[in-house]
Amino acid sequence: MLQETRALHPVRRRGWKGWFAVRKRHLGYVAFALNRLTGLGLVLYLIIHLVVLSMLARGPETWDAFIELAKSPAFLLLDVILLAGILFHGLNGLRVILVGLGIGVHRHKELFWGLMLLAAILFIFGAWGFLVV
Amino acid sequence: MSEQKVTFRVFRYKQGDTAPHYDTFTVTVNERTTVLEALQAIRRDQDGTLVIRHSCHHASCGTCGMRVNGKEVLACVTNVLELGTPTVTVEPLQNAPLISDLVVDMGPFYETFSQAHLPFVRRSEYLPDAEVAEGVPFHMRFESCIECGLCVSACPVVASDAEYLGPAALAAVWRVVQEPRGTEVPPLLDWVNSEHGCWRCHVALECSEVCPSNVDPGGNIMALRQELVRRALGLSHG
Ligand code: HEM
Ligand code: SF4
Ligand code: SF4
Numbered sequence: 001m002l003q004e005t006r007a008l009h010p011v012r013r014r015g016w017k018g019w020f021a022v023r024k025r026h027l028g029y030v031a032f033a034l035n036r037l038t039g040l041g042l043v044l045y046l047i048i049h050l051v052v053l054s055m056l057a058r059g060p061e062t063w064d065a066f067i068e069l070a071k072s073p074a075f076l077l078l079d080v081i082l083l084a085g086i087l088f089h090g091l092n093g094l095r096v097i098l099v100g101l102g103i104g105v106h107r108h109k110e111l112f113w114g115l116m117l118l119a120a121i122l123f124i125f126g127a128w129g130f131l132v133v
Numbered sequence: 134m135s136e137q138k139v140t141f142r143v144f145r146y147k148q149g150d151t152a153p154h155y156d157t158f159t160v161t162v163n164e165r166t167t168v169l170e171a172l173q174a175i176r177r178d179q180d181g182t183l184v185i186r187h188s189c190h191h192a193s194c195g196t197c198g199m200r201v202n203g204k205e206v207l208a209c210v211t212n213v214l215e216l217g218t219p220t221v222t223v224e225p226l227q228n229a230p231l232i233s234d235l236v237v238d239m240g241p242f243y244e245t246f247s248q249a250h251l252p253f254v255r256r257s258e259y260l261p262d263a264e265v266a267e268g269v270p271f272h273m274r275f276e277s278c279i280e281c282g283l284c285v286s287a288c289p290v291v292a293s294d295a296e297y298l299g300p301a302a303l304a305a306v307w308r309v310v311q312e313p314r315g316t317e318v319p320p321l322l323d324w325v326n327s328e329h330g331c332w333r334c335h336v337a338l339e340c341s342e343v344c345p346s347n348v349d350p351g352g353n354i355m356a357l358r359q360e361l362v363r364r365a366l367g368l369s370h371g
């Protein structure tokens with residue numbers, strides 16, 4: 001009987017959209033959503049990267065043409081975005097590993113900002129490397 | 134006291150409706166009016182069909198949990214003007230079956246929660262020097278969790294995994310592990326040491342942010358994991 005009445009009641013569950021419903025949420029939630037987004041972005045990048053590498057098998061002309069394209073400013077900008085994604089995901093991932101094991105649970109926000117400061121410094125050096133050097 | 138008019142955008146749903154909608158009400162409030170009082174005023178003066186749930190009016194019973202401006206709160210201790218928005222949006226908790234308007238079915242939540250077998254009272258850690266009356270072994274207090282379900286509504290993992298035990302039940306299990314008071318601990322640890330148990334959590338810690346009763350469910354989940362790791366390594370017994 002209870003089960004039957006329950007079946008009539010719809011559950012408001014956001015599903016995967018809930019992962020990214022960050023409005024009004026706090027730092028840990030936003031970091032979780034960004035980690036997931038960057039993680040999926042990195043997987044996408046990895047796939048593209050492997051597809052591109054497969055061009056090597058098609059001989060030097062194809063590859064050289066691609067390298068020319070890869071040196072264009074638009075492509076370098078993509079590298080910079082990739083760098084930001086890797087730094088965020090990797091360093092925040094370190095925090096998730098620590099906090100998830102019970103280390104620094106009550107300092108997780110300080111840990112986040114500390115690691116993001118490190119990410120910002122590495123990003124500036126890296127971006128400078130990509131765009132200027 | 135100065136009075137002010139505030140607009141309330143209230144989630145409405147009745148059984149059989151194909152989709153929920155929002156109704157708008159204007160309520161005169163003062164500096165002390167809570168969201169719960171404003172909703173009661175709407176029900177009394179404007180629309181008697183508005184369904185709300187409450188009991189204690191002082192953050193103890195956990196029955197008035199809802200989402201106000203997108204955040205899980207106890208409506209009875211949420212001051213309207215302190216929200217600082219000209220329109221206040223009120224919705225029921227997420228991840229629970231909707232019964233009517235702002236009221237959800239807490240049955241599934243209680244069913245999971247009660248499997249933790251958390252006793253209602255604990256030894257009080259407050260006022261350690263206070264004199265204890267004759268015949269009373271020590272001061273007691275209620276466990277902190279008021280079973281309001283705010284944490285379960287806020288958790289991004291519960292949003293996509295209906296089988297996840299959720300922050301409140303996991304936090305309750307940690308309290309039992311911490312202070313078993315006669316309860317058998319190993320079966321509880323087996324229960325949470327699972328795919329949909331404490332390892333499912335992704336450390337968003339939103340549960341601890343919204344908990345109105347300082348339970349810190351997220352912290353308790355991490356404590357459970359540490360205990361499981363300790364036991365797996367043979368470093369903890371009992
Ligand atoms: C640089 C070192 C990296 C570290 C420390 C790291 C760490 C982590 C951690 C801790 C999680 C779990 C997050 C959670 O529980 O919410 C995670 C998830 C994930 N990572 Fe990484 N990661 C790294 C690199 C990568 C790379 C290179 C890729 C892609 C090729 C990647 C793809 C993913 C994906 C798809 C997820 C699942 C997303 C989710 O569950 O939210 N990660 N990572
Ligand atoms: S810490 Fe875990 S239980 Fe708490 S809101 Fe985040 S995912 Fe849910
Ligand atoms: S842990 Fe906190 S938010 Fe969750 S049910 Fe208990 S009192 Fe409510």
Ligand code: FES
Pocket residue numbers: 187188189190191192193194195196197198207208209210
């Ligand atoms: S009415 Fe009891 S907690 Fe709000």
